[in-house]
Amino acid sequence: MKAFFDSDIWWSFRSSPVTVISAIVAAVCVFGAMLASVIAPHNPFDLASLQLMDAFKPPSWEAEGDPVYVLGTDDQGRDMLSAIMYGARVSLMVGFCAVVFSTVVGVTVGLVAGYMGGKVDSLLMRIADIQLTFPSILVALLVDGVVRAAVPREVHDQIALFVVIFAIGVSNWPQFARTVRGSTLVERNKEYVQAARVIGLSPLRIMRSHVLPNVMSPVLVIATLNLSFAILSEATLSFLGVGVPPTQPSLGTLIRIGNDFLFSGEWWIAIFPGIALIVMVLSVNLLGDWLRDALNPKLR
């Protein structure tokens, strides 16, 4: 523990107030989302506690607001603050799983391509290049659409969450693959890898226990920046109505619902989930930027 507090990383973290603040904000977001079922003032999924009388309450500081509902209520009388906390949980979980998925796929492909070289390399990288030609949101939409067409509706509602994770994950792997391949190409010719090869270790083992640990630090940076991107992608898909199922609303779903009430004056139903989304994404982005600079040996 002491070693950590003495390290350069901790020093560069402490000396950047923006980073400290965004770390605190991100931590608050994560805890608020994870502990939603414990600390949220209401349970938006408990139909018994919902009262239509309380629908469309403005935030508590407005004239008609109710102090019980700090950020107001939506069309069904759900407390917005609780709905946002539960929604952030879905958004964060989908974003996190999607990043893990694309990291695993991307790192594996990058390692194999970089270490094996030759035809395997050019085939895998060709696929990555082709996919990179298209914006990832388009790829995610297509994957989602194809799965939607391929499985029956009842089945789809059950697996919708996994479909979204898969779609976003698939749309982002080439970035990881390219970076890892680049570093693997450098590592592969170093002496420790040659030594491992000489003593007869299998390629699989060399890749896993020798090359992999040495190519992971850029992956960490990309993964952080990708988390904010994945959260945004999920919100976009859900906003378009093809993301998470309506039974598990994410922040994007909440904004979609609120969008319908923009014209009747109930602005808070769309705006507060929107603010929550921006705060979350911005803090993760700033953390990622800091991590990139902190781990970059050129800038030290």
Add this chain to the structure above:
Amino acid sequence: MFSFIVSRILQALPVMFVVSLISFAMFAYVGDPVAIMLGQDFTEAQRAALVRDLGLDEPFFVQFAKFIGNAVQGEFGLSYRLSRPVAELIAERAPATLELALCAAFISLCVGVPMGIYTGLFRHSWLSRFLLTFSLIGVSLPTFLIGILLILVFSVWLGWLPSFGRGDVVRIGWWSSGFLTVSGLKALILPAITLGLLQLTLIMRLVRSEMMEVLRTDYIKFARARGLPNRAIYFGHALKNTLVPVITIAGLQLGSIIAFAIVTETVFQWPGMGLLFIQSVGAADIPVMAAYLMMIAAVFVTINLVVDLLYYAVDPRLRVGRGRGH
């Protein structure tokens, strides 16, 4: 030059091939077109006849070749959802999307490049800091949220601009244009800003960093030593050399403008191809999805090709470099 063009086209072909294979596979194996077209009552003979008419009993490669042949002629069959030819649907929606995308690209270039030049030249002025902060927010804001905020402010609170649709359009042949009526132009403003904002911030940041990089080089110092006026240095020497990467990125961004048009069109209920596509995804309307995929792929491949050729035309160093076994 000629061999360069040919080699670029040869590289583009596999992309189109893979994409058409994917969209054919969607056509052929996802969902059951026969069941959809036959409806509820049918005999086995009718079914067999339809399978033969559609050519579904032929070998894979024959079917694939036919699919490509039809696709080249713009023939993608009937939409499952609307029961109309897909080509007709897309042609009807294309003008709306193209006009929107052009306006967005225009805004992002005409505002983004000057802002980038300014922030690159006067790095420490308060306006530059303001613009940079603004661009950070622009990157973190999702497109649909920008649209919602603009609608809230300019349509709901101020009531200045319409929030959905294209307004009145004028038909010129098969093209329907919103450029020629006041309501059409008013309807265009908010969606075009929404769509252009992300690209604007990206272009601004790119021009800024390129400008700062170029200003550090020796030939700029030399130009200063020669006593050239600032204006000649900034615009005659520096800006010219920042334009190469800007062309590439702007070209590639045009592609993502078309992709993000899906989101913008949904927010503003803009009757373009993106809205058609998202409705098709929701309804699992495979023919429309396949056609849209093929078309987008063609657009992207063309943009990449044009960008490469422009690169070649703008940067003379590439012409020398290519000659030596690149």
